[in-house]
Amino acid sequence: MHKLNPIDWDWLLLKADHALFGFDVTVWLEKFNSPVITEVLIISYFSYYVLPTLSAVVFYFMLRQTNPYENLRRFILALVIGWYAAFIFYVILPAAGPDIAFPGHYSSTLKGLSPLTNYYLETVTTYLKTSEVRNTFPSMHFAIILMINFYAFKWSKKYFWFCTLPLGTGLAIATLYLHQHYLIDLVGSVFVAWFSVWLAVKIMNKPTAQT
Numbered sequence: 001m002h003k004l005n006p007i008d009w010d011w012l013l014l015k016a017d018h019a020l021f022g023f024d025v026t027v028w029l030e031k032f033n034s035p036v037i038t039e040v041l042i043i044s045y046f047s048y049y050v051l052p053t054l055s056a057v058v059f060y061f062m063l064r065q066t067n068p069y070e071n072l073r074r075f076i077l078a079l080v081i082g083w084y085a086a087f088i089f090y091v092i093l094p095a096a097g098p099d100i101a102f103p104g105h106y107s108s109t110l111k112g113l114s115p116l117t118n119y120y121l122e123t124v125t126t127y128l129k130t131s132e133v134r135n136t137f138p139s140m141h142f143a144i145i146l147m148i149n150f151y152a153f154k155w156s157k158k159y160f161w162f163c164t165l166p167l168g169t170g171l172a173i174a175t176l177y178l179h180q181h182y183l184i185d186l187v188g189s190v191f192v193a194w195f196s197v198w199l200a201v202k203i204m205n206k207p208t209a210q211t
Contacts, residue, residue, distance in 0.1 A: 001094045001134040009093050010101035013137055016184040025183045026098045026176050027105050039112040041177050042120065044170025048141045051164065052079055055148050063156055070204065071155065078147050078200035085192050086140045094134030099125065099179035106179065138188030139181045145171050146193035 017024055059065075060072045098105065112118050127133075145168040152160035175181040 001090060002132045004091050005094050008095055008101065008134065010095045010097070010136070010182075012093075013095055013182045013184050014098070014102065017182050020187075021183055024098075024105065026179050026181075029173075029177045030106060030108055032177070033108050033110060035111050035113045037177070038110050038121075039114065039117055041170055041174035042112060042117050044167050045141065045174040045178060045180075047167040047171055048144060051148050051167065052144060055152065055159075055164070058159055059151065059155055065155065071151075074200050074204050075147075075151050077203060078151075078196045079144060081199050082143050082147060082192055082196035083140060085196060086135070086138055086143065089137055089188070089192075090135050093137050095136035095182075096128070096134060097136045097180050098182060100128050110178065136181060137185045138192050139175050139185040140189070140192075141175055142172055142181075142186050143189035143193045143196070146189060147197060150193070150197060 014024065056072060056075060059075055060068050065071055095101065110121055112121065145164070149160060149164045149168050152164040172186060175186065176183060
C-alpha cells in the first residue's frame, strides 16, 4: 500500500476519535482486559471469516424464499462492493491501526485462555509490525457483519437473533478491544455497508437489455 501512498494517517483517525467521542475507547477498554473476555472476543472476531459463507448457505438452502437465487446474488454482490469500496479508502487513507501506530498507549498485554489464542495474538502482532498492511479505515470486519445482520434480519429473524447479532456485537467490541481499529473506523463502516447494500439493489433492479 505504501507504494501507492507512503503516508500513514493514524494520527488523523485518533484525532477524529478524540474530537467526536472525547476519548480513546481502545485505551478505555483496557480496564476490562481478562483472558476470558479476550477468548470470547477472539472467537467473535474470527466469525468474520466464517459468517459470509455460512450466511450464503443459510440464505440459499435453508430458508423458504420466493427467489433464493436472486437474494443470494444480491447478498454476495453487496459484500463484494463493500470490499472494493474499502480498498479505495485504504489507498487514500492508509493507517496501521492503534496497536501498531501507538503501542505506548497500552499498559497491558492481551492474553487468552488457550495456547492457540495466545499464539495468534503474538504472531499477528509480529506480522502487522513487519508488513505494510494498511486496512484500518473503514473496518471491513464491521461493515461485512453489518450487511450480514441486515440481510439476516430481513430474511431470517431466528438466524439474526441467535447467530449474527451476538457474533456481530462481539466482533464490533473486539475490533476495539484488540486494538485493531479506531472507533471512527466503525462509523465509516456504517456508511460503506449502507452504500454497498443500496448499490447492490440498484444494480440488481436495473433492467437488462433485450437482444
